[in-house]
Amino acid sequence: MAAAAAAEELGLLECKVCFEPYGPGGRRRPRNLPCGHVLCWGCAEALCGAGRRGLECPFCRRAWGSPETSDCLPLLQLLEAAAGPAGAAPPGPALRLALGGWGALVNPTGVAACPRSGRLAVAHDGEKRIKVFGASGACVRQFGERGDAGNDVKYPLDVTVTLDGHVVVTDGGDRSVKAFDFEGRGTLALREGFSLPWGLDTTRENKVIVTDSEAGALYCLTADFGKGKLEKSQMIQSKLTNPRGVAVSQASGAVAVIEHLKAKGPNNSSTRIKIFSADLKLIGQMDSFGLNLIFPSKIYAAAVAFDKEGRIIVTDVYNQTVLCLGKPEEFPVFKPIISHGLSYPVGLTYMANNSLVVLDGGDHSVKIYSST
Structure with a gap:
């Protein structure tokens, strides 16, 4: 499929901190930091650390007072498109x-x-x-x-x-x-x-x-x-x-x-x-x-x-x-x-x-x- 192939080619479907593939749920779910960079939920939690009230982006080093993150909807849509119905996906242009x-x-x-x-x-x-x-x-x-x-x-x-x-x-x-x-x-x-x-x-x-x-x-x-x-x-x-x-x-x-x-x-x-x-x-x-x-x-x-x-x-x-x-x-x-x-x-x-x-x-x- 074009979307899945493109995502894999550009490395979109893996976390740039742990280099593990994203998933639709759990610790592999892609999350937006407040600055807009993306990483998996597991890495976001690790960056916050036990008892910490904020986090620092590993990419731009911007510090945030709140550890809140949000779902990265475009990557979740890519994951859904890559899976497709019963694992199948429509072909892209050849x-x-x-x-x-x-x-x-x-x-x-x-x-x-x-x-x-x-x-x-x-x-x-x-x-x-x-x-x-x-x-x-x-x-x-x-x-x-x-x-x-x-x-x-x-x-x-x-x-x-x-x-x-x-x-x-x-x-x-x-x-x-x-x-x-x-x-x-x-x-x-x-x-x-x-x-x-x-x-x-x-x-x-x-x-x-x-x-x-x-x-x-x-x-x-x-x-x-x-x-x-x-x-x-x-x-x-x-x-x-x-x-x-x-x-x-x-x-x-x-x-x-x-x-x-x-x-x-x-x-x-x-x-x-x-x-x-x-x-x-x-x-x-x-x-x-x-x-x-x-x-x-x-x-x-x-x-x-x-x-x-x-x-x-x-x-x-x-x-x-x-x-x-x-x-x-x-x-x-x-x-x-x-x-x-x-x-x-x-x-x-x-x-x-x-x-x-x-x-x-x-x-x-x-x-x-x-x-x-």
Whole structure:
């Protein structure tokens, strides 16, 4: 099972003090300390000691006046899921196809699926910046060669495919948003009004949502991409912190944005996921610290998507996993989906047949997983 395999792979189902496996009851039951770290009930009792009125966390050394602990519900849910009915568990997504590899793809940054044809558009740093794969996995088109007048893509950051079959790319080289048809012909280039456009996704109304990382803003573009006519560019959210990845739910219209937070000192950066309703009201957010309270490992989200039921899916480059954080109204829950075979997952999308597509920057490949 995916959840059980992921939990075992990340060491979630064992106490980090005694290294014994957690259990549903007794001394092996996982308990939250007041600081949010987790250990088994037996170790928590031992730390309190006979007659002591407080405890000290063995991980962060924070002292607490009260020895009270509470059940770690996410780990208990994982234990329950791992056991399943009569010990059985539903299978997770299986790797069905891997595309690309070093040379075929060079440092890929974004992936998107065409909802009509099933073709995949991948943005990478090869000579021709956009590579299109057919439903069978064969490369059927390449375009966006640097220096090609009218079709030039200097430094692609992300890609989406509109409902009418146009490939839209954010270009960090000249800070623009560019649209192409699947033959590689440029139809629209927007070079004004952006500081550093980064992530993008397509809405149910065939509009394109764009994050501007430097401006800290979210834009909505309304355009006739076939005719190359921009109808409206509107800032719909501001005061975001370095927003990059963005996804729009085709089920509800909800919008998920990944913010990249800067901190003093090396390796202290973190991410925050904000969830907005279809009318752009903030309905939930969670940063790496908050996720750490329900998942005892550092998480750094690089890409976000919604599945067909409207659940929030993210890639975690620190733990080389793909995680489900639940629907907006229940966000965040925690369920590992894929925990094996990924090196540096930087992109994520779903195909029309509900196959999960993961862009792996570590081995320069696109990995397609069967629907569950």
